[in-house]
Amino acid sequence: MSVRRAHDQPxxxxxxxxxxxxxxxxxxxxxGAPCQPAAVTAMSSSxxxxxxxxxxxxxxxxxxxxxxxGQVASYIPALAEVVPDQFGIAVCDVAGRVYRAGAADTPxxxxxxxxxxxxxxxxxxxxxxDIWQRVGREPSGQAFNSIVxxxxxxxxxxxxxxxxxxxLVTDLLVSRIMSIHWVMRELARRLASxxxxxxxxxxxxxxxxxxARNAALAYLMKAYGNLHGEVDEVLDVYFHGCALSMSCxxxxxxxxxxxxxxxxxxxGSVIVTPQQNRQLNALLLTCGLYxxxxxxxxxxxxxxxxxxxxxxxxxxPGQMSLCVWSPRLDSYGNSVAGLRALETxxxxxxxxxxx
Numbered sequence: 001m002s003v004r005r006a007h008d009q010p011x012x013x014x015x016x017x018x019x020x021x022x023x024x025x026x027x028x029x030x031x032g033a034p035c036q037p038a039a040v041t042a043m044s045s046s047x048x049x050x051x052x053x054x055x056x057x058x059x060x061x062x063x064x065x066x067x068x069x070g071q072v073a074s075y076i077p078a079l080a081e082v083v084p085d086q087f088g089i090a091v092c093d094v095a096g097r098v099y100r101a102g103a104a105d106t107p108x109x110x111x112x113x114x115x116x117x118x119x120x121x122x123x124x125x126x127x128x129x130d131i132w133q134r135v136g137r138e139p140s141g142q143a144f145n146s147i148v149x150x151x152x153x154x155x156x157x158x159x160x161x162x163x164x165x166x167x168l169v170t171d172l173l174v175s176r177i178m179s180i181h182w183v184m185r186e187l188a189r190r191l192a193s194x195x196x197x198x199x200x201x202x203x204x205x206x207x208x209x210x211x212a213r214n215a216a217l218a219y220l221m222k223a224y225g226n227l228h229g230e231v232d233e234v235l236d237v238y239f240h241g242c243a244l245s246m247s248c249x250x251x252x253x254x255x256x257x258x259x260x261x262x263x264x265x266x267x268g269s270v271i272v273t274p275q276q277n278r279q280l281n282a283l284l285l286t287c288g289l290y291x292x293x294x295x296x297x298x299x300x301x302x303x304x305x306x307x308x309x310x311x312x313x314x315x316x317p318g319q320m321s322l323c324v325w326s327p328r329l330d331s332y333g334n335s336v337a338g339l340r341a342l343e344t345x346x347x348x349x350x351x352x353x354x355x
Contacts, residue, residue, distance in 0.1 A: 052099045055348045056089055060102035062344070063087035063326065063337045070328035070336035073308040078206035079109060082310075084327045087337050089345070090248035092256040093320040096265035104248040108325050109203050111307030112144070112333075113251065114241035115166040116284070117188060122169050123276055126176060134172070134226055135165045137283060144290040144333060145213050147220065155224025159287040161305065164217045170238045171218075171229045184241050191254035193266050197246060204236075204243035211235055242307075251313050251323040258284075258303070258315045281315055292332040300342045301354045306334045314342055316351045 067085040074080040088103035122131055140158040142149045150157060150164050157165035173180050181199075189197045207214075218234055221227035227234065246254070257264045262277035264270075272280065284303030289296040289312075296304060302322075304314035310327035312335055322345065326337035346352075 049093070049097070049099075052091060052349070053101075055345065056091065056099055056101035059089055059341045059344050059348075060087060063102065063341060066326070066337040066340055067328065070330050072310075072327045073111075073329060073333070076203070076207055076210060076308070078200075078203045079111075079309060079327075082108070082327045087324075087326040087341070088248040089322070089324045089341055090252040091320050091322050091345075092249075092252040092265070094256065094260040094265050094318065096253075096256070098249055098253065100249055103325070106325075107245040107247050107250075108311055108327070109200055109242065109307070109309035110244050110246050110251065110311055111242045111309040112161070112163075112166070113305050113307040113309075113311055113313055114184070114244055115161050115169070116255070116280075116288075116305045116313070117184060117244075118166065118169050118173060118241055119160045119283075120272065120280070121177070121183065121187060122172055123272065123280075126172055131160075131169070131172060135160050135168045137287075139286050139291075139293055141291055145217065147213070147216055150217060150220055155221045155226040157221070159283065161283065161287045162290065163214055164221060167214065167218050167234060167238055168221060168227060170241070171221075171227045171234045174229050174234055174237055180237055181240055184237075185244070188244055188246065188250075188254060191257070191264065191271070192246060192250035193253055194246075194250050197244065197250060199240050200243045200245045203245075204239045207239040207242060208235065211239070214238070242309075246311075248311070248323040248325050251311060252321050255313050255315065255323075256321040259317055259319055259321050281317060284315065289334055290332055292330075292334055296334075296339070297354075299339070300346055301352060302342070302346065304342075306338075308333045310335045310338065312338045312342065316349075317353050319351060 072080055072082055072084045086103050088106055090100040090104040092098050136158045138158050140162050145163045157168055159165050160169050177183055189195050218227055218231045257271045261274045262270055262272040281303040284305055285297055287293055288305040302314040304312055306312045311325045314322045324338035324341045326335045328336050330336050
């Protein structure tokens with residue numbers, strides 16, 4: 001597999017409204033991932049691809065037994081209107097092959113899965129010491145939108161995958177990378193190999209109209225001097241990221257590099273370094289499913305990230321990325337049918353990264 005640097009790709013030049021690459025204030029232009037080419041090849045798969053289609057089909061057939069469990073995210077009106085009883089599942093292996101079943105090509109609002117996308121942009125292009133001085137790397141043990149914990153810890157979010165932490169990362173991006181909406185969308189398009197991806201502006205507007213709790217988190221961090229930008233600007237970028245509309249196939253493809261030591265299986269470009277890749281997977285394992293992260297590690301045993309749109313992405317290091325989607329959520333904000341499907345898939349494939 002040939003390897004190309006991420007900054008050799010056409011999507012990285014951030015543009016202003018006139019179409020000219022320029023910086024905002026003193027910020028340096030977004031010029032692509034600061035990495036060098038490396039002779040990286042896809043790691044061999046230990047699962048049997050011939051059995052995967054049958055396994056996914058069986059999981060999709062069994063999913064409706066969980067359709068009556070849980071509720072859709074009603075606090076975001078646009079999400080409350082989603083047909084609740086749907087299910088899709090997709091797998092992308094480290095050779096770039098995709099397997100799917102159910103509604104795997106149906107777009108959905110990725111919501112908090114976008115927090116992973118934004119963190120990737122941040123660690124590619126910002127000083128990592130800067131990031132980790134302002135947000136932690138520990139599980140929260142609290143709800144993803146907890147205000148109490150943020151107050152106790154004086155405006156320093158526990159990790160980048162709870163709402164406060166994601167808002168802090170967004171603040172860093174807004175202040176230092178021009179045309180950040182464009183950058184987020186184009187990175188998602190390229191990683192997913194889908195140039196048609198975009199924002200669901202209706203979802204973004206719905207979230208902005210019901211922003212009170214996220215605004216409270218942002219203003220509390222601002223009061224402690226940890227959030228520097230204008231709150232509404234940060235919220236607008238954050239909500240647009242949450243409103244990215246992607247399918248299970250898109251999400252599985254987009255994050256397959258996390259199963260491949262940071263290398264995109266499709267074009268061989270280095271998205272993150274091997275060390276950054278390990279660190280991202282560690283954060284996903286310990287913090288990716290909010291205050292249910294420990295239970296997810298116990299039941300599924302994979303790094304993962306969920307969103308209240310009903311999607312969950314999970315990584316089998318060295319082998320594949322997985323995405324499941326079903327809109328009904330449990331009390332922690334995680335897809336009920338999606339969690340059951342991942343348990344079945346991991347058991348059926350016999351993958352056990354934790355031994």
